[in-house]
Amino acid sequence: MRYYRPLVQTDAARPVDALPLAGGWAWFTLAEEFGRDAPPRLLRAADLPEEVRAKLTAPRPALAGLSLDRPRIMGILNVTPDSFSDGGRFADPQAALAHGRALAAGADILDIGGESTRPGSAAVPEADEIARTAPVIAALRAAGVATPISIDTRKATVARAALAAGADMLNDVAALGFDPALAGVVAGAGVPVCLMHAQGDPATMQDDPRYDDVLLDVYDFLAARIAAAEEAGIPRARIVVDPGIGFGKTVAHNLALIRGLSLFHGLGCPILLGASRKRFIGALGGAERADRRGPGSLAVALAGIAQGVQILRVHDVAETRQAMRLDGALKEYGEAG
Numbered sequence: 619m620r621y622y623r624p625l626v627q628t629d630a631a632r633p634v635d636a637l638p639l640a641g642g643w644a645w646f647t648l649a650e651e652f653g654r655d656a657p658p659r660l661l662r663a664a665d666l667p668e669e670v671r672a673k674l675t676a677p678r679p680a681l682a683g684l685s686l687d688r689p690r691i692m693g694i695l696n697v698t699p700d701s702f703s704d705g706g707r708f709a710d711p712q713a714a715l716a717h718g719r720a721l722a723a724g725a726d727i728l729d730i731g732g733e734s735t736r737p738g739s740a741a742v743p744e745a746d747e748i749a750r751t752a753p754v755i756a757a758l759r760a761a762g763v764a765t766p767i768s769i770d771t772r773k774a775t776v777a778r779a780a781l782a783a784g785a786d787m788l789n790d791v792a793a794l795g796f797d798p799a800l801a802g803v804v805a806g807a808g809v810p811v812c813l814m815h816a817q818g819d820p821a822t823m824q825d826d827p828r829y830d831d832v833l834l835d836v837y838d839f840l841a842a843r844i845a846a847a848e849e850a851g852i853p854r855a856r857i858v859v860d861p862g863i864g865f866g867k868t869v870a871h872n873l874a875l876i877r878g879l880s881l882f883h884g885l886g887c888p889i890l891l892g893a894s895r896k897r898f899i900g901a902l903g904g905a906e907r908a909d910r911r912g913p914g915s916l917a918v919a920l921a922g923i924a925q926g927v928q929i930l931r932v933h934d935v936a937e938t939r940q941a942m943r944l945d946g947a948l949k950e951y952g953e954a955g
Contacts (some may be wrong), residue, residue, distance in 0.1 A: 621834060623650045623671050623881040624663070626925050628949040637663045639678025640883050644952040648695030649674075654834060661889040673886035678928060681810055682766035683923040686888050689923050689950055691938055692768065692931040693725030693895065697750045697883040698734045698742075708853050714754045715761065722758070722765040724935040727787075728756060730772030730780070735791050735865070744775045752779040759784035768812070774799035780811055781807050789890075791816055791865065793843040805851035812858040812890050813843045813942070817866025821931040833878040836861050840885060858888045858929065860927040864896040872898045876918060891922040892931035916941045923951075 624646035626639055636645040650665055652658035663671070678686040698715045721728055732750030733742040755767055761951045769780035770789045774839045777788055786809060791929050793813035794801045804811045815836045829835045840859045847857055847945045859882055872893070880888050892900065900906055900913035913936045918931045919938055923945060945951075 620651055620653050622657075622661075622666060622881060622884055623652070623672070623878060624674055624926075625649060625660075626880045628924060628951065630673070630950050634682065635662075635664060637671065637675050637804070638677075639674065639880070639926045640686075641675070642926055642928065643949065645691075645926075646674075646880075649792060654831060667810045670884060674883050674902040678888045680927075681858065681888060682727065682768075684766065684864065686928045688860070688929065688946070689942060690726040690929050691935055691942070692727040692729050692890070692929050693721035693935040694933050695721060695730045695754070696730055696734070696930060697730060697732050697754055711753055711757065712819070716759045718754065718758050719761060719763060721935050722763045725765060727766045727929070728758070728763075728769050729768040729931060730778070731789075732858075733771065744773050747771065747776045748774065748779045751776065753784040753803065754885055755780055755785050772796035772800070774803045777803050781809065785809075787811065789860075790814065791820075791862070794847055795843070801847060801850035801852065804847075807824055808856075810856040810858060810859055811847065811852060811947040812888075813840060813847065814892075815839050815865065823831035824866065827868060827871065829871065831873045832867065832874050832949035833881060836875060837881055837885070840882070844885060844887065846927075854886060857891050859885055860890040860892055861894070861932075863891065864898065869898045869901055872896070876921060879922060879927060883926060888928040889922075889926070889927040890931055891919070891927045893918040893922075894930075894932040912937055920945055 625648045626646050628644050631644055634645055636647050638645055648660050650658050651661050657859045666724045684690055694704045697720050712766060713778055718728060728932050730751050732747040766786040768787045768789045769777055769785040771777055774790045787805055789812040791814045844857055863872050895911045900910045902913035903910045
């Protein structure tokens with residue numbers, strides 16, 4: 619099998635033979651072709667196979683009513699007592715509502731989760747997860763928050779309750795592989811879903827993760843999960859992919875995935891990057907505490923935008939919005955805030 623990674627650029631001085639990347643702000647004139655058993659070589663964009671070129675260039679459909687011709691921010695709202703990033707600060711429903719309303723002022727999407735998936739975490743009973751998430755979603759809607767809401771769950775019953783409360787999409791760290799009933803819920807509701815790669819369960823995923831080639835292994839996994847979702851009745855137009863930074867990966871694995879992010883455009887789906895405050899940022903940036911990893915998180919977010927990533931899942935929404943405004947002004951991709 620051959621893989622194709624566009625060499626992405628964002629400069630305003632755009633050659634006449636440049637092709638748009640996923641209908642967005644970035645473009646490319648060259649792509650790297652490589653495989654598991656062959657050395658890489660560069661191809662002109664015009665010489666790519668027609669099917670590959672179509673997937674790399676086609677505009678991505680709107681997501682929950684949001685166009686993806688510019689980067690979007692997904693703000694994280696963890697309503698768990700044991701979140702790695704905020705230590706349960708928003709487990710109280712009123713605190714969660716207040717923080718959700720604050721995030722909605724700058725985020726394009728809110729991602730609400732009631733089960734911690736940090737390394738070493740244990741599964742949460744479905745009833746507890748529903749009790750943590752559905753009332754907060756309903757309260758946000760009752761408060762007039764119209765921002766699209768994503769429910770971060772692996773479980774069908776939790777997804778049903780969240781959708782009934784007003785959620786608009788699903789974010790599944792198990793890529794519909796944990797609960798066999800979840801794909802049917804998504805298909806039946808006609809909502810978008812984000813399929814994320816993870817190696818192993820959260821309880822054990824950081825126990826010596828290994829890959830033959832992390833970039834290609836993750837790509838193949840996501841391609842297979844997209845195919846499974848389509849078979850379950852979920853069209854590719856409603857699928858987002860996430861390489862799963864920090865989920866069963868070493869520092870070296872995470873860096874390889876971030877450097878190679880543009881490869882995933884070849885799946886023909888929007889890309890979500892969720893690296894905010896992850897442990898590798900602390901390891902490389904010298905920040906042991908998760909809440910001190912904001913500057914490193916911004917660096918990774920901008921690196922993602924430079925490779926055409928459409929959705930940034932972040933804790934620090936206001937800071938990310940400010941960075942995007944400056945980045946958009948410099949690169950002229952129209953980040954309007």
